[in-house]
Amino acid sequence: MGKGTTLAIEVRPEAREPVFLALARTIVQEIERGRLKPGDPLPGTRALSRTLKLNRNTVDAAYHELAMQGWLVTEPSRGTFVATDLPDMAMHPQPVRPAGKQTTPVRTAERVLLRLSDGSPDVRLVPTTAFAQAFRRALASAAFTSAGTYGDPRGNSKLRDALSSYLRDERGLTAAASEILVTRGSQMALFLAASAVADPGSLIAVERPGYPLAWSAFRAAGADVLGVPVDAGGINVDALEKIARTNGRLRAIYVTPHHQYPTTVTMGVARRLRLLDVARRFGLVIIEDDYDNEYRFDGRPILPLAARAESDLPIIYLGSLSKLLAPGIRLGYAVAPPQILIQMADRREALDRQGDLPLEHALADLVEDGTIKRHARKARRVYHARRDLMARLLRERLSEDAQFALPAGGLAIWLRLNDGLSAETWAASAAKLGLSVMPGIHFDLETVKPAEAFRLGFAGLDEHELTRAIDIFERSKPSR
Numbered sequence: 391m392g393k394g395t396t397l398a399i400e401v402r403p404e405a406r407e408p409v410f411l412a413l414a415r416t417i418v419q420e421i422e423r424g425r426l427k428p429g430d431p432l433p434g435t436r437a438l439s440r441t442l443k444l445n446r447n448t449v450d451a452a453y454h455e456l457a458m459q460g461w462l463v464t465e466p467s468r469g470t471f472v473a474t475d476l477p478d479m480a481m482h483p484q485p486v487r488p489a490g491k492q493t494t495p496v497r498t499a500e501r502v503l504l505r506l507s508d509g510s511p512d513v514r515l516v517p518t519t520a521f522a523q524a525f526r527r528a529l530a531s532a533a534f535t536s537a538g539t540y541g542d543p544r545g546n547s548k549l550r551d552a553l554s555s556y557l558r559d560e561r562g563l564t565a566a567a568s569e570i571l572v573t574r575g576s577q578m579a580l581f582l583a584a585s586a587v588a589d590p591g592s593l594i595a596v597e598r599p600g601y602p603l604a605w606s607a608f609r610a611a612g613a614d615v616l617g618v619p620v621d622a623g624g625i626n627v628d629a630l631e632k633i634a635r636t637n638g639r640l641r642a643i644y645v646t647p648h649h650q651y652p653t654t655v656t657m658g659v660a661r662r663l664r665l666l667d668v669a670r671r672f673g674l675v676i677i678e679d680d681y682d683n684e685y686r687f688d689g690r691p692i693l694p695l696a697a698r699a700e701s702d703l704p705i706i707y708l709g710s711l712s713k714l715l716a717p718g719i720r721l722g723y724a725v726a727p728p729q730i731l732i733q734m735a736d737r738r739e740a741l742d743r744q745g746d747l748p749l750e751h752a753l754a755d756l757v758e759d760g761t762i763k764r765h766a767r768k769a770r771r772v773y774h775a776r777r778d779l780m781a782r783l784l785r786e787r788l789s790e791d792a793q794f795a796l797p798a799g800g801l802a803i804w805l806r807l808n809d810g811l812s813a814e815t816w817a818a819s820a821a822k823l824g825l826s827v828m829p830g831i832h833f834d835l836e837t838v839k840p841a842e843a844f845r846l847g848f849a850g851l852d853e854h855e856l857t858r859a860i861d862i863f864e865r866s867k868p869s870r
């Protein structure tokens with residue numbers, strides 16, 4: 391192999407993964423399994439882009455990323471080579487990592503990417519001491535030590551009681567503990583919801599642009615997904631009604647009304663009422679994903695659809711602790727009418743028997759003793775300041791190139807580019823400078839004409855990091 395020759399590989403981006411990172415990950419896998427050896431030359435970027443039918447900038451960005459991490463070295467006028475100083479551990483064949491969200495390449499490098507995520511929280515704020523103490527108490531509790539058998543597939547009753555009170559106090563939702571199912575993240579709840587309400591081959595309408603992992607969950611449950619456009623007021627309910635009128639397979643509609651993912655728009659009251667009306671008239675189940683409810687910075691709190699709907703309208707309401715605490719703490723929940731909840735719990739039992747008892751017990755403690763509420767208050771204050779900082783920096787540095795509406799809540803800004811700018815090209819050149827950003831193509835059901843936009847998460851970086859990130863972002867802007 392060498393300059394001008396090729397490397398036969400398959401690049402398969404995982405959900406929401408930029409193509410250049412998928413390519414970088416694939417090359418690392420080839421090094422790990424020994425197909426590419428230290429000192430081996432890689433094809434030139436032009437040749438590889440031709441073979442893989444990728445943009446040359448994409449290949450360039452992947453090489454650059456791997457050079458930064460120490461996997462590859464680039465020698466001027468000679469080409470790019472696998473580094474010769476890789477530690478032994480990197481060379482032992484390892485199982486190829488399973489498909490999943492992977493937005494940074496594989497090796498833990500000294501020089502980690504600065505990442506403007508799609509809205510992850512700052513895990514450094516998690517109250518770890520209180521968490522560890524609660525976990526220790528949970529492990530020592532009689533409920534755990536004497537529980538020689540399995541528990542309820544809906545989850546630990548102490549946590550469901552705690553969630554029932556929390557949802558009533560914080561979100562106006564009157565759900566009894568028996569109507570709550572605790573899951574391993576809301577991702578599991580998305581899958582269970584679809585498998586309970588949609589027969590194989592039936593249809594779930596989703597927002598477009600929207601949340602790709604919801605589409606994956608629905609498809610994995612056997613449903614087809616159909617996009618409904620989103621505009622400045624949220625999902626277009628007229629378009630939904632048209633689909634419902636003409637498509638007998640439509641069973642459910644998935645929405646993120648509090649802060650639409652990815653555009654951050656809050657669905658207004660009139661549209662909420664129209665949505666409830668259309669769902670009722672066409673017998674649709676609403677799957678409401680309220681993934682970052684705690685983060686409302688401006689205006690009055692907005693209650694979930696599930697808090698205002700009549701009880702005869704089936705709504706599956708989903709919540710998660712991934713934004714409130716950390717995505718690595720796998721805990722979500724669903725609130726649903728009894729006949730749907732039973733089906734979801736049955737399927738959950740088939741998949742996973744039950745949740746993680748000590749974790750559920752510990753979290754129940756933290757909800758009950760007010761730690762979670764206090765953390766939410768603190769995180770809200772910190773993220774509010776970070777939102778304002780990012781907004782100011784974007785206005786100061788990029789107002790000629792892009793527009794955004796300040797989001798009233800949530801952990802990201804949806805930045806729409808002016809004509810002539812390509813978000814993918816911009817993302818590739820930002821990556822060369824060590825910054826990972828998520829262009830609009832990741833959020834579209836079809837990739838033909840994606841939104842030229844970025845979803846820029848601001849919560850995970852502190853003031854200094856955010857300033858540096860926007861600095862790199864500005865510097866990497868491609869010319870029109």
Ligand SMILES: Cc1ncc(COP(=O)(O)O)c(C=O)c1O
Pocket residue numbers: 574575576577578601646651679681709710711712717721722
């Ligand atoms: C739209 C949306 N829903 C739900 C979630 C949370 O998923 P989970 O609870 O599985 O971590 C996220 C997290 O990124 C999200 O963006």
